Every structure is written in structure tokens, then in C-alpha cells.
Amino acid sequence: MITWVGSSAGQSALHLTKYAASVTIVVRGPGLHPSMSEYLVTEIGKTANVAVRPATEVVGGGGRGSLETLTLRHRPTGATTAVPASALFLMIGTEPRTQWLEGSVARDPQGFILTGRDLSQAGRPMASWPLQRPPLLLETSIPGVFAAGDVRHRPVKRVASAIGEGAIAIQLLHEYLHA
DSSP, X not given: OEEOOSHHHHHHHHHHTTTOSOEEEEOSSSSSTTTSOHHHHHHHHHOTTEEEETTEEEEEEEOSSSOOEEEEEETTTOOEEEEEOSOBOOOOOOOOOOGGGTTTSOBOTTXXXXXXXXXXXXXXXXXXXXXXSOOOTTBOSSTTOBXXXXXXXXXXXXXXXXXXXXXXXXXXXXXXXXX
């Protein structure tokens, strides 16, 4: 089992140790700190069937009909290693990285993009909303600009949900363009 770093990843890895023979945490950075709570770092260190691979990233996978191997790359050296794996869980964090939108698209205090009803104040679109109709479900504060996935305020935070939101955003864009 492979997962990525962060407190959610640490909690998930510890949970998986109850069911898996081994769990490997692949960390792109130099270690579990500072993105993981100290108590989790301590628990992981005490758990026999957890391995931590710092400065490493998953660059490939293989298998016949299901996942059997992952290819890991050690970032400082570039060396790659194939390791057995029956599952891969990606947990890459929740930092929105939307600073580049400052002054254009409305965001919450943490930087997540406001869409649809989250643009409303007391059931009415925000004062700067330029249209008579309310914003569409995934529409940002700019009419015709949509956001999907974890970058949104209050997302479901699941890959499948982000994919579904992307498909819905395309449908909403078509609706916007044909209105």
C-alpha cells in the first residue's frame, strides 16, 4: 500500500495497517514534518508494518488486470525502483494554490474558490454579481468561469467527485454559452 504525506495520509496509513501486511508512505519532501501532526509521526514510527520513503515520488505502475507494482523515483538521485503494490492511495493535501487569482475570482479566507450558492449572501448573489440570474452550480464570481474539484470552497475532496464536477462544469459551460 502506498499513500502520500499529510495528517489525513498519516491517519489513513495507520488505519490501513490493521488490514494490510505493509503500508508505505511515499513523501515527496524530506520527511513527515511539518505537514503531519507530531502524534501521528510518533505513532507511525512505533508501527511495525509502516515504512516511510522520504524524497520519493510515484512515477509509474504496472500489472495484469490490477495493480501489481509501482515505480518509485528517489528525487535527489533520480534512481528508480519497482516495488510490489496492490493498492495506491493518493493524498496530496488541501492547499488551494489560488494566489494567482487574487483580485479576479472571489475566494474564501483560505484561498478556496467560491462557486454557485457560496457566492450568495442571505440567499442573494453577492453585490458584485453582474447578472440577473444567480450563479450556476460551479460558476465562479466571473460569469462563464467555472471551478471544479478540491480548489472549490467546501468540495467533497474525492478524485471521483472532482472528475464528476469537471464533467458537470462542461455541461454548465454549454448551458452558459447557449443562454
